Amino acid sequence: MTVRAGRGGWTARFAARTERMRPSEIRTLLKRTAGSDVISLAGGLPSPATFDVGAFAAAAERALVRDGRRALQYGPTDGRPELRAWVAERTPGATPERVLITSGSQQGLALLAQVLIDPEAPVAVAAPTYMGALRAFDPYAPRWLPVATDADGMRPEALEAALAQRPAFLYVIPDFDNPTGSRMTLERREALLDAAARHDVLVIEDAPYRELRFEGEELPTLHELAPERVAHLGTLSKTLAPGLRLAWVAGPEALIEALQRAKQASDLHTSTFVQAVALEAVAEGALDRRLPELRVHYRARRDVLVDALAVEAGDRLAFEPPQGGMFLWARATDGTDTTRLLGAAVDAGVAFVPGAAFYPAGAPADRLRLSYSLPDDAGLREAARRLRTAFDAPAARP
Amino acid sequence: MTVRAGRGGWTARFAARTERMRPSEIRTLLKRTAGSDVISLAGGLPSPATFDVGAFAAAAERALVRDGRRALQYGPTDGRPELRAWVAERTPGATPERVLITSGSQQGLALLAQVLIDPEAPVAVAAPTYMGALRAFDPYAPRWLPVATDADGMRPEALEAALAQRPAFLYVIPDFDNPTGSRMTLERREALLDAAARHDVLVIEDAPYRELRFEGEELPTLHELAPERVAHLGTLSKTLAPGLRLAWVAGPEALIEALQRAKQASDLHTSTFVQAVALEAVAEGALDRRLPELRVHYRARRDVLVDALAVEAGDRLAFEPPQGGMFLWARATDGTDTTRLLGAAVDAGVAFVPGAAFYPAGAPADRLRLSYSLPDDAGLREAARRLRTAFDAPAARP
Numbered sequence: 093m094t095v096r097a098g099r100g101g102w103t104a105r106f107a108a109r110t111e112r113m114r115p116s117e118i119r120t121l122l123k124r125t126a127g128s129d130v131i132s133l134a135g136g137l138p139s140p141a142t143f144d145v146g147a148f149a150a151a152a153e154r155a156l157v158r159d160g161r162r163a164l165q166y167g168p169t170d171g172r173p174e175l176r177a178w179v180a181e182r183t184p185g186a187t188p189e190r191v192l193i194t195s196g197s198q199q200g201l202a203l204l205a206q207v208l209i210d211p212e213a214p215v216a217v218a219a220p221t222y223m224g225a226l227r228a229f230d231p232y233a234p235r236w237l238p239v240a241t242d243a244d245g246m247r248p249e250a251l252e253a254a255l256a257q258r259p260a261f262l263y264v265i266p267d268f269d270n271p272t273g274s275r276m277t278l279e280r281r282e283a284l285l286d287a288a289a290r291h292d293v294l295v296i297e298d299a300p301y302r303e304l305r306f307e308g309e310e311l312p313t314l315h316e317l318a319p320e321r322v323a324h325l326g327t328l329s330k331t332l333a334p335g336l337r338l339a340w341v342a343g344p345e346a347l348i349e350a351l352q353r354a355k356q357a358s359d360l361h362t363s364t365f366v367q368a369v370a371l372e373a374v375a376e377g378a379l380d381r382r383l384p385e386l387r388v389h390y391r392a393r394r395d396v397l398v399d400a401l402a403v404e405a406g407d408r409l410a411f412e413p414p415q416g417g418m419f420l421w422a423r424a425t426d427g428t429d430t431t432r433l434l435g436a437a438v439d440a441g442v443a444f445v446p447g448a449a450f451y452p453a454g455a456p457a458d459r460l461r462l463s464y465s466l467p468d469d470a471g472l473r474e475a476a477r478r479l480r481t482a483f484d485a486p487a488a489r490p
Numbered sequence: 491m492t493v494r495a496g497r498g499g500w501t502a503r504f505a506a507r508t509e510r511m512r513p514s515e516i517r518t519l520l521k522r523t524a525g526s527d528v529i530s531l532a533g534g535l536p537s538p539a540t541f542d543v544g545a546f547a548a549a550a551e552r553a554l555v556r557d558g559r560r561a562l563q564y565g566p567t568d569g570r571p572e573l574r575a576w577v578a579e580r581t582p583g584a585t586p587e588r589v590l591i592t593s594g595s596q597q598g599l600a601l602l603a604q605v606l607i608d609p610e611a612p613v614a615v616a617a618p619t620y621m622g623a624l625r626a627f628d629p630y631a632p633r634w635l636p637v638a639t640d641a642d643g644m645r646p647e648a649l650e651a652a653l654a655q656r657p658a659f660l661y662v663i664p665d666f667d668n669p670t671g672s673r674m675t676l677e678r679r680e681a682l683l684d685a686a687a688r689h690d691v692l693v694i695e696d697a698p699y700r701e702l703r704f705e706g707e708e709l710p711t712l713h714e715l716a717p718e719r720v721a722h723l724g725t726l727s728k729t730l731a732p733g734l735r736l737a738w739v740a741g742p743e744a745l746i747e748a749l750q751r752a753k754q755a756s757d758l759h760t761s762t763f764v765q766a767v768a769l770e771a772v773a774e775g776a777l778d779r780r781l782p783e784l785r786v787h788y789r790a791r792r793d794v795l796v797d798a799l800a801v802e803a804g805d806r807l808a809f810e811p812p813q814g815g816m817f818l819w820a821r822a823t824d825g826t827d828t829t830r831l832l833g834a835a836v837d838a839g840v841a842f843v844p845g846a847a848f849y850p851a852g853a854p855a856d857r858l859r860l861s862y863s864l865p866d867d868a869g870l871r872e873a874a875r876r877l878r879t880a881f882d883a884p885a886a887r888p
Contacts, residue, residue, distance in 0.1 A: 102692060102745045105658065107608045107630070113751040137564055145558030148763075152550035160543030164731035166535055195593055195735075199757040206629065210505045227755045231604065232505070260503065294500060333562035335762035337593075347500045353511040357625045358756070359597040363764050364733035365546075 109231045118449055121434065125443050131475040133462040134443040136270065136418055139393075142386055143333055144378055151372035155365075163368035169356045170348075171340070172367045178374060179340045183326065184312070185319030186342035192351050195362045197300060197327045197339040201228035203354045204261070204296055204323065204341070209234050214259040218246050220421075220450030220459070222270045222298065225263055234260065236452035243412055245269065245276035248283055255291040261323075262293055266314060268301035268417025271450045271461040275415055278311050285318045294347070295322045300330045301417035303383055306391035308415050320344050328370060330418070331386060332379055338362065338370050390418065390465065393472065397464040400476035408483050418465040421447075423458055428488060430460040436485040442478035507629045516847050519832065523841050529873040531860040532841040534668065534816055537791075540784055541731055542776060549770035553763075561766035567754045568746075569738070570765045576772060577738045581724065582710070583717030584740035590749050593760045595698060595725045595737040599626035601752045602659070602694055602721065602739070607632050612657040616644050618819075618848030618857070620668045620696065623661055632658065634850035641810055643667065643674035646681055653689040659721075660691055664712060666699035666815025669848045669859040673813055676709050683716045692745070693720045698728050699815035701781055704789035706813050718742050726768060728816070729784060730777055736760065736768050788816065788863065791870065795862040798874035806881050816863040819845075826886060827855040835880035840873045 122134050155163050170176065171193025179193075180186040194200040201224065209215060209232035217225065219238030237254040239246045245266065255262065264284070266276040276284070288295050297314040315324035323343035328336055341351060355361070373379070397420060398413045411422035424430060430446040437443060447459025464472060482488055520532050553561050568574065569591025577591075578584040592598040599622065607613060607630035615623065617636030635652040637644045643664065653660065662682070664674040674682070686693050695712040713722035721741035726734055739749060753759070771777070795818060796811045809820035822828060828844040835841060845857025862870060880886055 102742055103748070105606065105692060106748055107604070107606055107611070107658075109608075110605045110748050110752070113605075113748070113755060115751060135564075140559035140563055143559050143562045145554050145562065148558070148562065149551055149554040152554065152767075153547055156543050156547040156550065160546070161538035161541050162733075164541045164543065164546065164733040165538055166533075166727075166732045195757045195761070198755070202756045206505070207508045207511075208503065208505055210507075213505070224755075224758070231752070231755060260505075294503060329564075333763070334564045335560075335562040337757060337759070337761040344500055350501070350504055350508050350511070353513060354508070354629070357511060357596070357622075357629060358600045359593045359735060360622070361735070363593070363735040363761055365731070365767070366761050366764060369550075369763070 109233065112230050112233065116449065118431070118434070118446060121438065122443055125438055130438055130441050130443050131467055131471050131478065132443045133464065133467070133475055134445050135466060136463055137466050138330055138334060139389065139465055142382070142389055144382060147373055147376070147378040148333070148369065151376065151378070152369045155368035155372045159368055163365050165364060167361050167364040167367070169361045170352045171362060172364065172371065175367050175371050178371065179326065179342065183324065183342045184316040186315070190342055190345055190348055192341045192348050192355065193362050193367060194339045194341060194355070195359060196329060196337040197298060197325045198224055198228060199358070200325045200339060200341040201225050201298070203351045203358065205229045205232050206354050207350045208260045208294070210260070214257050216254040216259040216262040217452060218264060218269070219452060219454065220271050220447060221263065222265060223449055225298065226452055238452050238454060241272060241274070243274055244280055245274050246280070246284065248280070251284060252287055255287050255293050258291060259293060261296050262288060263296045263298065264314070265298045267299055268304060268414060270301070270417070271419050271445070271447070272421040273414025273417055273419045275308070275311070281311065281314055281317060285314060285321065288321055289318070296325070297322050298325045300327050303331055304387060304390055304418070305416040306387055306394065315342060323347055328379070331383065332370070332373065336366050336370055338366055393464040394420070396469050396472045397462065397476065400473045404476040404480040405483065408480070418463050420462045420464060422460055422462060424460070427458050428483065429457040431457065433460070433482055433488045436488040437479060437482035439487065440478040440481040440485065442475045442482065507631065510628050510631065514847065516829070516832070516844060519836065520841055520843070523836055528836055528839050528841050529865055529869050529876065530841045531862065531865070531873055532843050533864065534861055535864050536728055536732060537787065537863055540780070540787055542780060545771055545774070545776040546731070546767065549774065549776070550767045553766035553770045557766055561763050563762060565759050565762035565765070567759045568750045569760060570762065570769065573765050573769050576769065577724065577740065581722065581740045582714040584713070588740055588743055588746055590739045590746050590753065591760050591765060592737045592739060592753070593757060594727060594735040595696060595723045596622055596626060597756070598723045598737060598739045599623050599696070601749045601756065603627045603630050604752050605748045606658045606692070608658070612655050614652040614657040614660040615850060616662060616667070617850060617852065618669050618845060619661065620663060621847055623696065624850055636850050636852060639670065639672070641672055642678055643672050644678070644682065646678070649682060650685055653685050653691050656689060657691060659694050660686060661694045661696065662712070663696045665697055666702060666812060668699070668815070669817050669843070669845070670819040671812025671815055671817045673706070673709070679709065679712055679715060683712060683719065686719055687716070694723070695720050696723045698725050701729055702784060702788055702816070703814040704785055704792065713740060721745055726777070729780065730768070730771065734764050734768055736764055791862040792818070794867050794870045795860065795874065798871045802874040802878040803881065806878070816861050818860045818862060820858055820860060822856040822858070825856050826881065828858040829855065831858070831880055831886045834883040834886040835877060837885065838876040838879040838883065840876035840880065
């Protein structure tokens with residue numbers, strides 16, 4: 093039998109893994125709200141109000157005047173040496189040789205998956221965890237080992253049970269987690285590394301929100317505590333600008349070397365132009381100058397949302413205010429199914445992400461993630477009111 | 491038994507596919523020549539003399555002034571709509587919905603491999619073909635179907651035999667091939683598409699050198715002749731600047747949609763900043779203004795190398811002067827093993843890529859690729875003299 097592919101018929105020819113890349117219904121629904129009057133608490137987009145457009149214009153000009161032809165030519169796969177040196181300086185435990193520049197942390201996750209996951213290999217992740225990590229790992233057909241969490245991150249006994257199965261790696265966001273906003277205590281960090289050492293498991297530490305700390309002392313990264321066991325992912329996306337797509341992995345040298353080979357096959361190297369502009373921007377202090385302002389900015393946004401939720405939906409939502417980052421994780425106190433709630437919410441003019449989207453399996457129905465990064469004060473307050481309306485709508489009820 | 495990973499020991503934990511990403515010895519040798527006095531005919535780097543640094547500086551300024559916050563924010567995975575529209579306009583048979591913006595054509599190849607290659611699936615490629623394509627496809631463990639070539643590209647009977655095995659796809663560079671510099675005739679193009687239709691095989695057309703045509707009339711692309719059967723890869727790397735990492739795939743809608751899902755997991759999207767700057771540059775005419783100059787520039791380089799080789803190594807090398815692109819493909823008339831020759835050449839101060847690097851399997855020993863894109867006139871002439879010296883060196887002889 094000959095199957096004729098013809099118009100749109102190539103789907104029958106896709107590799108098995110392509111079946112694992114289905115677009116989610118929630119994503120499709122949220123996409124439809126873009127450009128409408130719906131206030132979005134769904135995305136994790138940094139506020140464009142924090143972008144220093146002038147600093148980038150100046151950095152681009154300097155990069156091209158000083159170094160134009162180099163900034164436009166092919167470059168080394170592992171990244172521009174000066175940028176790797178800058179990353180190493182800011183990353184305790186790293187050296188430039190242990191740094192790979194990537195096109196966003198999403199690429200770091202995808203390369204780690206490609207290099208580390210054999211089909212059916214166990215992979216340990218928090219449940220819930222970052223959707224983009226699940227999406228990056230999933231095409232390689234891992235067997236999920238979900239680790240239950242509490243307000244301080246992964247529960248020690250659940251973590252122990254997962255690591256005892258010797259996963260390909262453990263993936264964790266210790267600082268101001270996506271989606272839960274939680275931060276691992278120092279004790280939990282040390283216990284995690286102790287368990288990882290006992291079971292000899294590689295740890296992937298994703299740290300996009302680490303620098304957006306509102307309260308509490310700085311805690312050491314997992315990578316700082318155990319540089320030979322931890323691959324650390326850092327990024328400029330949540331601080332300088334996500335549109336650059338500039339991030340990095342720091343970790344054990346053999347791993348960085350393998351990731352570099354995978355990256356060469358994936359995209360040769362990250363844009364030398366972007367690297368040159370980012371290097372000019374950070375060298376001139378654009379990041380360090382910006383961080384205190386960013387913390388004030390996002391802390392204020394959190395406060396407005398927390399207060400507005402207390403007023404509008406205090407009886408309906410249980411949550412801990414996050415001490416940093418961009419996300420507030422809540423539970424519907426009456427057990428409302430938040431996937432159902434989303435439909436009513438979009439009708440009422442507000443969007444969020446139902447918690448189920450963040451679980452590799454076995455999701456509870458009553459969680460939701462609210463991002464306070466994008467709307468202004470009035471928008472956050474109105475969003476809370478609309479959320480209340482959604483809770484009261486008949487469509488939200490089973 | 492517990493294997494302790496420790497320092498550098500993570501290699502034991504890598505996925506099986508990571509074994510397929512070994513660095514090549516030739517690459518390592520060539521890397522060592524960087525920054526030395528060795529004249530390189532090895533790389534496929536565009537001449538930085540052709541980069542219009544001023545046009546990019548102006549484009550970056552305009553992009554940030556007009557549209558700064560959008561240029562720095564996250565963007566859609568498939569690319570900026572205005573850029574997809576620009577690509578569609580220049581790509582007969584395409585519409586904006588059938589275009590995916592990628593981070594260089596290397597990413598297009600890697601995404602196609604991820605979406606299309608199941609382990610052990612047959613994949614048809616010219617032998618020889620672009621090394622980076624072999625590297626992009628190889629981690630997914632295809633079974634190679636090498637198609638023998640002549641001066642006009644793939645031989646029809648070899649192509650027919652390969653397509654009869656119903657490969658996942660056929661990969662081809664019809665215009666000024668890498669490494670052979672050859673161009674497929676119109677008759678061959680039509681015959682290829684006819685065979686692909688009979689066996690219902692998807693065709694991947696890689697066209698990075700298409701616009702660098704020195705002689706002969708423009709021929710239609712495979713995509714133009716059969717838009718529902720061909721994924722066409724275009725890029726700004728060989729014309730405007732490779733450092734941008736800006737390219738695209740145009741093709742059947744179902745395929746583009748699957749590639750877009752794979753890209754979302756791979757790097758979310760190509761830098762919005764790079765897309766904004768490139769859009770400003772091309773909208774202002776930077777590419778169209780540049781193309782005639784580029785053709786003159788590279789044609790002159792080709793002429794110098796062809797003449798110098800005729801003078802210095804006319805008896806040692808057999809080749810057809812390419813009618814476009816950056817590469818001259820030659821055969822050592824006395825059967826010299828070019829991998830062995832490379833050692834003597836580097837000693838004599840000139841580098842090239844031995845032909846064996848471009849074959850998925852069954853490589854002849856006596857071919858080599860010479861690139862004329864980078865050195866100036868004097869450099870090309872000196873390179874030819876040094877090549878002669880290498881041929882005469884005892885180390886080049888078996």
